[in-house]
Amino acid sequence: MQLVIDGIPCTAQSGETILQVARRNHIDIPTLCHHDALEGVGACRLCVVAVRAHAEAVDAQVVASCMYAVKDGLQVDTATPEVRRLRQTVLDLLAARCPDAPEIQALRERMGGDAVDYAPATDGSKCIMCYRCVRACEAIGCNAIAAVNRGPQKEVAPPFFDATQRCIGCGTCAAICPTGHIAVTETPQYREIWSQRFAMAQCAGCGAPFMTEATREHLAGLGKLKPDYFTHCAACRQRDAAARFVRVGT
């Protein structure tokens, strides 16, 4: 199907989102909660755009481009004054929520709009509730953390804020967090995350800690990976593979 984004005709397939089509055509739409590997959640509202059903349509509707499925003939504007103002408000609100998150403050400055300073939170949290960690944990198959409570008290936590067997200490949540809110302590012997300590497995090749024992068990249980994945770190596996290539070549 055909649609027009910022005056540029774009080709798209049914089921694609505006954001996917825009990015493929090198049209920039800012996002925070979006991640290519995860299903859309529409939480941050930074990616809002104005859409009209067809070229002659007058009424524009503001939608989240990460969730809105494209339709044939759709007219999308990614930077109308209204859209820019809404993005500014979203960032102003997040800046007040997380005064200590430099990523948010920087993004807000880049917007360059007419910023409003709202009452800043004082709890020191850097969480913007983008659900990336929650969705990643779900995608991994653990579901160890979830968004709990309502309204401004909403936060990400393991069940009952307690240690949980569902967590394998893989650290994906921390790695995918855009503001570095999730604390991780790494030592050669253990990793501490969500107030839980996980023993590290050592690489059979170089002896370096490369994943938690619990992660190794979880991945082995999936039965989809080669055995050396659980015994050797990524670097050693690469070196071994390279060595095999060399042998084949000679």
Add this chain to the structure above:
Amino acid sequence: MKLTSIDMLAQRREALVQRAAALAHEVRVCAGTACVAAGAGKLSDAIQREAAAKGLVLAVDGDAPDAEATVRLVNTGCQGLCQAGPLVRVLPQDAFYCGVRPKQAARLVSEALQNNAVIADWCAVSPQGQRYATRAEVPFYRHQQAIALEGCGAVAPESLDDYIAHGGFAALVRALEMPPEDIVQTVEDAGLRGRGGGGFSTGRKWRIAASASASERYVICNGDEGDPGAFMDCAIMEGDPFRIIEGMAIAARAIGAQQGFIYVRHEYPKAVARLDKTIVACRKAGLLGAGILGAGFDFDVEIARGGGAFVCGESTALMRSIEGQVGEPRANYIRSVQEGLYGQPTVLNNVETFACVPAIIERGAAWFAATGTPGSSGTKAFCLVGKVAHTGLIEVPMGTTLRQVIFDIGGGVLDGRPFKAVQTGGPSGGCLGEAQLDLPVDFDALTAAGSMMGSGGMIVMDDRTCMVDVAHYYLSFLQSESCGRCVPCREGVAQLCHLLDTMRRGTAKPGDLDRAIRLAQDIAQASLCSLGKSAPNPFLSAVTHFRAEFEAHINDRTCSAGVCRDLTVFAIDAQACTGCGLCAPACPADAIAGAPKQVHAIDAQKCTGCGACRTVCRDDAVRALPRNLPCN
């Protein structure tokens, strides 16, 4: 006994009606929440004791009457005039008594039931001293028209027999004999719109669900009533639960669903219990389950209990909650009538909507459409609460003006104080002022005025209500009830609430009002679900109609209503005070002193500004004065 055919149902009704016709009287004691709190349960017991003592045989609720029974006593659902309970209605005279005490049961039995008399000195009385001999004459009821609430306050809520005797399940029979397409057409022609607040055409919703290709379809009844001050759905679920089941079964027949869910909030334990019994009774009687009435139609209903999150009244959050997920809405780009519960086409209607359906099927689309306005047909139930003389549950034709509702039915503002505003539509609605009183109550007129129909809470406010405080109240409600998923609603509503709080406290800065309005508009634009999009309404509508009051809070730091504690001091007018002594014991801070029959005085150091003294003063001697903070 299982009803295995349509004929069996008709025979059962015939027998029940005949037995009922043999009774001389029916006494309906209101067992709605307010009346029970006022002692309706004890009254009902007392009537039974007195009747037994006087040798009068009663049939209670849905019991099959003994041969010698002459009177039926029904503990009904809410009869409406909650403020004046316990209510008693005696038929066939249609006598209506308010505030009947258990000790009056003897007189009720001897005079009303044994002597067939109307007890004149118990009848409701007009301000001019006129007594109303029948309920139909009482102004509170005279202007009403019941469709959804028809059985509420009339039938014995837990008795299937009583529901059948009142014509129950006749509409389902009618629907079973119609092609499903005709049912949809009838509901669409009737112009029925969703009573939960959105006002979407029910018939169209059913049509989309019926035409979607799927192996399974679902019918959901939304009983997650959460608006402050609203209890219509609760009253129907408690007072006439069989009607909801019948409405749902008709919807299921129309769209081809076999499974229904009633989502009820956990805080309505009586409704949950009643619905549970209703479903069991219907299954036993063959009115739910496989092969209903032998007509080759299968449908069953399950109860899903909500945990009390306001957001779970939103359709997509409600469906997620039934599925066992966190109750968060999803973007409405995908319509739940096409992809709803478990990804299947789902019709979700409100309790009151389903309660209208049997009447529409039985009496026809034209009959229903004849009531109301062209765009909003039929009637609407409201909970009339707040500073109004007659609080209670009402149902009026669409197009009735706010003035008729508040003054003719509600009897005007409590204690004769001046009217200031009326809040409709709950936290998604707004406040309307004096200038909007002649607005006809229908979906489109209220939306155009910046409020909305909502589920039907109607809160009347007098001149001692501060609109900044009201807006803050609703925003703080929404702040804690926001699901927290999207930024504009979670953070924006909290910041808006904070801005309103600074206005209440006299710490707002010039420009804060415009800042708040801009933020409110952005929340309405950018939020994910309809709850967030409508969250700024209580504030925006209050600013539209009462802007000067907001400006006075910010610029002059005054609260003309005398509500905002930080802006107000209370003082007793020595000229007006009669020394009656009512205020001193009412003061929780012991701040009022004065000898009997002498002018009293408030100790400003101890006064917390709660205004309790002003509320109890009969001489209007307690004055709310500006605190005279330095002006901005």
